[in-house]
Amino acid sequence: MSPSDPHKESPEHLDRVTVAELDAVLGEPFPVLDHGFIRVIDYMGSDASIVQAARVSYGTGTRSVSDDSALIRYLLRHSHTTPFEMCEIKLHVKLPIFVARQWIRHRTANVNEYSGRYSIIDNEYYVPSAEAIAAQSDVNRQGRGESLAGGMATEVQVLIRADAERSYANYETLLGGKGGHEESGIARELARIGLGVNFYTQWYWKIDLHNLLHFLKLRADAHAQHEIRQYANVLLRVVQAWVPITYQAFLDYQLNGVSLSSQAFAVLKKRLAGAQVDFESSGLGRREWDELNALLEKRP
Amino acid sequence: MSPSDPHKESPEHLDRVTVAELDAVLGEPFPVLDHGFIRVIDYMGSDASIVQAARVSYGTGTRSVSDDSALIRYLLRHSHTTPFEMCEIKLHVKLPIFVARQWIRHRTANVNEYSGRYSIIDNEYYVPSAEAIAAQSDVNRQGRGESLAGGMATEVQVLIRADAERSYANYETLLGGKGGHEESGIARELARIGLGVNFYTQWYWKIDLHNLLHFLKLRADAHAQHEIRQYANVLLRVVQAWVPITYQAFLDYQLNGVSLSSQAFAVLKKRLAGAQVDFESSGLGRREWDELNALLEKRP
Amino acid sequence: MSPSDPHKESPEHLDRVTVAELDAVLGEPFPVLDHGFIRVIDYMGSDASIVQAARVSYGTGTRSVSDDSALIRYLLRHSHTTPFEMCEIKLHVKLPIFVARQWIRHRTANVNEYSGRYSIIDNEYYVPSAEAIAAQSDVNRQGRGESLAGGMATEVQVLIRADAERSYANYETLLGGKGGHEESGIARELARIGLGVNFYTQWYWKIDLHNLLHFLKLRADAHAQHEIRQYANVLLRVVQAWVPITYQAFLDYQLNGVSLSSQAFAVLKKRLAGAQVDFESSGLGRREWDELNALLEKRP
């Protein structure tokens, strides 16, 4: 394949963009939960690729932004998201089915999942740690979670483990014995229907950086379920290694940034001008009013 | 909201496109499996909308196609898929989790699923019928499925049912009792992780007709798992009621149509010209050769 | 097609969701620019459909939100966007090619465009009004736009009109005369390549409400080009007629809402606590600092 005269020098020749920090950990499993992991398999692009794409699209306007960091921060601040789509990452992830079900809602991604129709599922399932049990119950019960961390957490673990062991034993029975015996067993795709959603599955998952950041905004958030947040936290470290400037801008503008309605912002402006504003005069609904006050009281 | 002079007649005024056959069954549940259903909630467009969109895009070329049926068949034959995207349908579906996991792979759709994080899951789970057990094992074991339909099918059902009942009882225990008792139970999102993938979930699912046909091509196919095919079969009837001309063209060109490689088509041409072609002279791989012969021998 | 016993009553039967305000204007052209328009062809769903979908997904948590308006505002505030995807709208739009090129960047939509390959393009092109010329130059030149509104605007219009007339005359020549004469002309798809991007095209465009709001956030914004904003402004009125509660929430949270980085919000909190914060102590970049001050000084 020769694009032009082979005798001619090729001043335009490019090398692929690489990120040494990410190359160093390619293929290595970052452990998550009791049996899960995330492995980075491949990637395309870097902070520099975002800058390059932005200068194409936004032209001389962005050229006045003198350095890469200021430009990337400008892009995120103004929702100029297409340059972030020019970076792509491919991961190998092992995760419980109930986490996979939340994860797959992010549709703009490519997925190849291990198939329980064709292959035998391993006897690996998620049992929450005492901390995880307490943490999630805490949210439910406003502070009474801690008392749970002792004896009851153990009981919960015993129950979940017994359930999983029993249903896996039944799975093997339905398959006609360990490894599957076709004469006496039923089809794999049917035998597995009694396994719990805490059993592990695996997939290859490929996504562009813009959509990955959107995933992280939702899944690294305090409202996400504890388990998927553990995956999101590892992914934050992956993003930091891969595109450190974008990572910092993402933290500042999106993950830790604040969105206010025009009414809520008006309340702040009145207060800055010295006026007293209470709930009645704020024009806000009760829930938004409470959320605004929580934001203002939060320690940075 | 007045688009123009209110005193002026509006000869352009449109009424919404309706399809009486589909209106007649709006909201009514079509049963699927032991506890599932599909309900049509709303829709947009009809066969006529496809024709209208095609005439805009393909212009006078398509105007020479005298009737709607010939035009719709032409569009499907030539993969002119965008006019089919002008129709949209919204469904309410109740389905086992393992079916939902196959279904959600179709990404170009809108989904709102019932949440096990916030709501209590009902004690409803799928137990395959004796026929389903035999059918799926049959595929696995080339004809020995029937012998299974008797005693062993019952054993399988008993095992699956016992597993589900036990894990649901544990779910209630983890919740702190029926209905959930916050003082003694753990969070809903955590309590449900031992429930099997045969438990039912529900969702609203909205998709355009082009992507629905693609779903049906894959999920009404003999290679799809028995359970999702039952849903696909109901959806075929929905499509037939909604867009009957498109439905027939879809059957003829896609579901029952045949795709051949250039080599396989060359084999047919040689044979039609009277030549003998065997595996060695065909230029096909073994597997494709077998598939071609299976197609030729299949009764229509 | 009978989903169940035809003799049985059907208490579940649904009627399609309709919105009288939108039905009243279906098919009528809302004029935009000198020759363009937007017509609503069909739609699916209403504010009530969003509420219904949200209650399915977010369960009893959202049931505590007593009324529809508070729930819809909550969804938009917390980026729970999937319920808005349950509404869909289909439009017929006539627009200049350069506007179409900006519009089509919004990929999550269905499009059937009038084809210049197969059909003859009408002699209709966009000539900006004196106001539009002044407005856009104004941005460029910080206030010196007004002086342009007089004589030069007329010159600009004359130049643009002459260009369009000349290239359309050439188009007809290349076609072999008015209407196209196949003996002497060249192919339509080739004859049209000299026509300017201000010539009008038409398309059917179908999109869900979530993606439409995203379109409007970008295209009804002050940074969007004047011409596409005229379309966005008409679409805002369409959204207001269709889903009035969502429309108001969209204005408050998105179009007129404010997004602040964690650093910018920290500046506001310090000031509210009585501290002086200047550029040096703010931790903000110069451009973000200026943007924050502009927000604070802006009249509501």
Next chain:
Amino acid sequence: MSPSDPHKESPEHLDRVTVAELDAVLGEPFPVLDHGFIRVIDYMGSDASIVQAARVSYGTGTRSVSDDSALIRYLLRHSHTTPFEMCEIKLHVKLPIFVARQWIRHRTANVNEYSGRYSIIDNEYYVPSAEAIAAQSDVNRQGRGESLAGGMATEVQVLIRADAERSYANYETLLGGKGGHEESGIARELARIGLGVNFYTQWYWKIDLHNLLHFLKLRADAHAQHEIRQYANVLLRVVQAWVPITYQAFLDYQLNGVSLSSQAFAVLKKRLAGAQVDFESSGLGRREWDELNALLEKRP
């Protein structure tokens, strides 16, 4: 970033997948039309990545397919498309606006286009060669194209060139002179609206291999416009260098493969069984009948 004990060996460490054939031409422009080009900027994956993803998803079933080529051919034959999504490519393309408008219809891709709002457009436009003019007119006029290739082609070129030069001169006038003079000119975004759709634009375009093959199936087809086919032809060579096994399978199954309706296939089967089938007894529409006969008569 250390995924595990830094003292421990990392047997899992991966190197990125590379394709020497593609690395050799990275960044070099492949010329297309009179001023256009395609440059490969970066890529992810190879034929081996597709095989790896397939074995994850389709499990032991696919492991029985002994070699990579047979597996990839099997995947394409059965529309198992997700493994092809695991490969990604990023291109820099320079192309006339009317080609860009056809290209952008392929929505599942990432795009950053050069902006005529912010940057000055170069004086580069497409003028079709005599061959292109003849080729396209040929289609229109069933064989009378050749006579056009002489004098009239030159006339066509002169007309198109004159049109472009005149509208570019007007563009410069509207800008206030070469390079733009803000005091006397109008905004760039407005000045450019008279430029023809044969002016060149540029973009970065990133797409996964599955969607690229779909693009090529439509745009390397005889029904695609001549100009976009020239780009598709270059892309075919890029795909061949990148994923040679997939390339060959794509040619055999998709680009040169044949899709037949169930009725058309039944006609072939009857003929193979020795029966005479004419139009009346075929059950096909006239147009499909003619298309079938054209396929059968076509030289391979």
